Amino acid sequence: MNFVKRAGLSLWARKGRTLITLATFLVISVMVLAGVLINAATARAERDAKRSVGAEVNLDMDMSRMGNAAQLQAPSIEAATVDRIGALPQVQKYTYSTWDRALLTGKNKLVDGGPKEPMGPGGTVGMGVLDSSLLPDFRSGKSTLVSGGHITAADKDTKRLLIEERLARQNGLEVGDEITLTGNDEKTTGEFTVGGVYRDPRPTTEADAEYGISPANMLYGSVGGLSVLGSEGGGPRKVGKATFLLQDADAQGAFKSEAKRIAGAALAGFKLDANDKAVQQMTGPLKSIRSTATVAMWLMVLGGAAVLALLVNLAVKQRRTEYGVLLAIGEKKSRLIAQQVLEIVAVAVIAIGGSALLAPQLTQSAGQALLGKEASAAERKLGSWKPPALGSTGLDQGIDPNDKPVENADPIDKITVALDPADLATVGGVGLGIGLLATAVPAASVLRLSPRTILTKGK
Known part of the structure; x- marks a missing residue:
């Protein structure tokens, strides 16, 4: 009799054992497929998060590379070099600041009620930026634009300002109005246009x-507009820090390699x-x-696998006589093994098909x-973080400032x-x-034994 037909008859004749084997295989298949599906789903969610947030x-x-205090001089790099790095294909947007x-x-005056003139009478901080939308407070949503638009790379050499709404309200300023600023030398002046008004939620009395x-x-x-106030000293524009927002977080390695090649010793x-x-x-999560x-x-x-091995082992031992007879009438051992494999494969295929429907x-x-x-546990942990007391690093209170949660980056909960066909193949x-x-x-x-030994010793 053909071993394929024998395999079918064997499965049908031993319905109880076949169902137990099928149930075991089905549980294994569902669990394995569930693990594969969760891995695939979480990997897709991570990729989507990286692409939405970027890097x-x-x-x-x-x-760590600075020497002693006498050598502690902040390094600087030419803005032109940063521009070349920012032109790399991995970069979505970039900015630098001075x-x-x-x-x-x-006629314009500072908002009253703040710290005691840390920058001197009438003094404020004019921060030159290439792209204000990449500043941490704006990216996190902490600071928001009220009117006008952000400073962008297209505004690099224009005299354009972004001012806080309390300063705008105190001086009756709106988008399009002009402000006169004097440089640190208290001589050089420039006329600047209000390009946007933003809102910072921190109280007026809180020192930056x-x-x-x-x-x-x-x-x-x-950056170009503020340079007219004389801080650059007439030389090439230099910056002390820059931020690059990449297209994809996975591109970090390639970006860093290219950035080092372009900048070199700089x-x-x-x-x-x-x-x-x-x-x-x-x-x-x-x-x-x-x-x-x-x-x-x-x-x-x-x-x-252990349960299956036990079931198959019991089945094979119970079929010793069957094997002995088949071997005695000339059946090849390889065909007996093939029959046993076919029986298992047939049950496995049905179980895998069932798992594709259930899993x-x-x-x-x-x-x-x-x-x-x-996700709920992660959100509770993030919500429990408290900032250190004003004027403290937080380390003495057991608070790590680096643990501060990133705003607008809620843990993924879906x-x-x-x-996928590849999952089913796995x-x-x-x-x-x-x-x-x-x-x-x-x-x-069993097949190591001779037919005579099987038949004479039985079970």
């Missing part, structure tokens, strides 16, 4: 942590640091459920529930499970591999 790479002073003391002159002035009196201007004293904190904050799903999947694979919906429900819990490969391994060992142990 921020900061060019800043490398304190800052100096500037004075309001004429970096510059010590009231947030209400902070000015942002185009990067001495600087470091290129990737700031992917927003991506990490968003994808934390995804990594957690992926880890849980992977562990559960492999535990089920190992446990299922996606079950995985979507279970994965979503698990992710929801992880995934979409989708069955499950098929794993399932068939388990079945073949479970079959080979017990079958080989």
Whole structure:
């Protein structure tokens, strides 16, 4: 009789054992497919998060390479070099900034009630930026544009300003009005146009942590426009820091390599640091459920393989007489092994097909529930972070300022499970591999015996 037909008759005759094997295979297939689907879904969500947020790479002073205090002089790099780096294909947008003391002159006055004139009478901070939309406070949503538009690279050599709404309100200024600023030398002046008005939520009395002035009196201007106030000294424009927003977080390595090639020795004293904190904050729950799903999947694979091996071993031992008779009438051992493999493969194929129908919906429900819990826990942790007391680094209070949550980067709490042919192929490969391994060992142990030994000793 053909061994294929024998395999079919054997499965039908032993319906109970066939159903038990099918159920075991189905559980293994569903668990393996669920693990594969969750891995795929979380990987897609991570890629989408990286593409939506991008990756921020900061060019800043490398304190670890600075010498003693006598040598502690902030490095600078020519803006033209930064522009060449910013033109790399990995870069979506970039900005750099310069800052100096500037004075309001004429009828315009600073907002009262702030810190005690840290920049001198009438003094404010004029920060020159290439693209104000990339400033941390604007990117996080902390500061918002009220009217007008952001300063962009197209405004680089114009005399354009972005002012806080309290300063605008105090002086009756609107978009399109002009302001006279005097440089740090208190002689050089320039006429600037208000291009936009923004809102900073910090109170007027709160000193800016970096510059010590009231947030209400902070000015942002185009880098070329502010340079007319004399801070550049007539030489090439130089900057002390820059920010590059990449198209994709995965492009960090290529970007850094190209940036170092372009800048060369000009990067001495600087470091290129990737700031992917927003991506990490968003994808934390995804990594957690992926880890849980992977562990559960492999535990089920190992446990299922052991159960299958036991079932097959019992089945083979119970069929010793059958094997002895077949071998005695001239059946080849290879065909007996092929029959046993075919029986397992037939059951595995049915189980894998069933898992393709059951696993996606079950995985979507279970994965979503698990992710929801992880995301809620992550949000509670982020919400519990408290800033250090004013004037303190926070280290003495056990607070790490670097743990401050990134605004507008909520942990991802939704995934979409989708069955891909490649996922099914992976499950098929794993399932068939388990079945073949479970079959080979017990079958080989029986087939080592001669037909006479099997028939005379029986079970």
